Amino acid sequence: MSVSREELIHAATTFGTPLYVYHAESIADQYQKLANAFSTLNARFFYAAKALTNISILRHVRSIGCSIDCSSVNEVKLAIHAGFTPGQILYTSNSVSFAEIQEVVSLGVSVTIDSLSNLEKFAAAYGGSYPVGVRIRPNIMAGGNTKISTGHAGSKFGIPIEQVGSLQELVEVHKLNLQTLHIHTGSEISEASVFAKGVQLLLELADLFPTVSIIDLGGGFKVPYRPDEKETDLDAIAEEVRKAFAFFREKTGRQLQVWFEPGKYLVAQAGYLLASVTVVKPTDTICFVGVNSGLNHLIRPMFYEAYHHISNLTHPKGEPYPYQITGNICETDDFALARMLPEVREGDLLAFHNAGAYGFEMASSYNARVRPAEVLYTNGQPQLIRRRETLDDLLAQQIIV
Numbered sequence: 043m044s045v046s047r048e049e050l051i052h053a054a055t056t057f058g059t060p061l062y063v064y065h066a067e068s069i070a071d072q073y074q075k076l077a078n079a080f081s082t083l084n085a086r087f088f089y090a091a092k093a094l095t096n097i098s099i100l101r102h103v104r105s106i107g108c109s110i111d112c113s114s115v116n117e118v119k120l121a122i123h124a125g126f127t128p129g130q131i132l133y134t135s136n137s138v139s140f141a142e143i144q145e146v147v148s149l150g151v152s153v154t155i156d157s158l159s160n161l162e163k164f165a166a167a168y169g170g171s172y173p174v175g176v177r178i179r180p181n182i183m184a185g186g187n188t189k190i191s192t193g194h195a196g197s198k199f200g201i202p203i204e205q206v207g208s209l210q211e212l213v214e215v216h217k218l219n220l221q222t223l224h225i226h227t228g229s230e231i232s233e234a235s236v237f238a239k240g241v242q243l244l245l246e247l248a249d250l251f252p253t254v255s256i257i258d259l260g261g262g263f264k265v266p267y268r269p270d271e272k273e274t275d276l277d278a279i280a281e282e283v284r285k286a287f288a289f290f291r292e293k294t295g296r297q298l299q300v301w302f303e304p305g306k307y308l309v310a311q312a313g314y315l316l317a318s319v320t321v322v323k324p325t326d327t328i329c330f331v332g333v334n335s336g337l338n339h340l341i342r343p344m345f346y347e348a349y350h351h352i353s354n355l356t357h358p359k360g361e362p363y364p365y366q367i368t369g370n371i372c373e374t375d376d377f378a379l380a381r382m383l384p385e386v387r388e389g390d391l392l393a394f395h396n397a398g399a400y401g402f403e404m405a406s407s408y409n410a411r412v413r414p415a416e417v418l419y420t421n422g423q424p425q426l427i428r429r430r431e432t433l434d435d436l437l438a439q440q441i442i443v
């Protein structure tokens with residue numbers, strides 16, 4: 043545990059539950075692992091902000107030297123608010139209006155476009171005056187779950203590789219300054235070979251586009267969610283990229299940069315969702331444990347069948363039993379089925395691990411239940427970085443007629 047059991051209990055006692063707790067040093071450690079693994083390459087890392095956009099987290103990510111990848115114009119504005127300079131910000135668009143792209147261009151950040159349609163509009167508006175990247179759909183199946191696979195032949199993301207002829211024509215006619223070729227094939231990619239395949243494919247394309255100087259391999263590095271799972275082998279990916287880049291340099295004389303957009307890798311393990319046990323309900327077949335949280339706070343188990351490790355913080359030495367851990371939302375709302383946990387009693391405090399990425403960020407106020415508070419531990423000190431939502435917050439935007 044990157045935050046100790048005592049620290050988690052202390053945070054829950056101080057700030058109440060349900061509560062998100064993050065650990066600043068874990069984020070820095072993960073970033074350092076990336077920087078070390080790719081140190082022999084000309085590499086840059088852009089934190090995929092959509093995993094967790096709390097401003098204090100963004101400021102921390104900036105302070106450790108990481109750049110940022112944004113998936114909406116508002117994420118770009120949050121990044122600027124957190125102190126990132128335009129040169130540190132990358133915007134990866136999908137299914138967006140051209141007006142949003144124009145707004146992002148006016149902010150001076152790097153832009154990746156994912157359709158020929160928007161690229162045509164971009165060409166008409168800017169020609170070669172503003173550098174641009176394109177997202178390619180490589181038709182590779184990768185990732186932990188169909189909802190998080192984004193590079194296959196049925197995916198909405200990117201310009202399909204079979205349309206590269208049209209891309210080439212557009213680039214040549216408008217003399218576009220095509221700087222970056224990008225792919226992001228999915229999340230929770232365990233095999234280095236997926237990245238190797240991606241880099242091969244982008245280098246073949248780079249050969250066709252002499253202005254390209256950056257290969258962006260996206261995010262998707264896997265972190266262990268289950269106790270027996272392994273992290274993506276970064277050294278193996280670095281070696282594949284190094285070999286491929288060296289070969290390309292020999293052939294073309296061009297020196298390339300590699301960019302990555304890690305989301306989960308940086309923040310997943312740094313976060314915990316803490317919830318209190320409200321009801322223990324034994325039945326003939328299953329013992330249900332109800333907590334004061336649910337899919338409104340952490341949707342990943344219900345949405346992606348994601349596994350989140352759970353600890354009973356306040357009874358760690360209890361006799362283990364199988365439990366169905368459920369939320370308080372009025373529909374099927376399971377965190378875990380048949381999960382062995384030390385005996386759970388009403389009032390116990392449970393920790394859901396690996397909740398830093400796509401946890402709070404995907405939270406809602408479904409059932410008119412408020413979103414949790416967020417706390418950041420830095421040097422052993424917990425600081426509130428978002429107060430708990432209130433009923434007034436839920437009413438604030440409504441116009442009573």
Ligand SMILES: *Cc1c(COP(=O)(O)O)cnc(C)c1O
Nearest residue numbers: 090226229261262303304305306
């Ligand atoms: C979501 C996303 C990422 C981050 O994915 P992780 O699995 O969290 O690393 C990176 N790049 C793009 C374009 C994305 O949409």
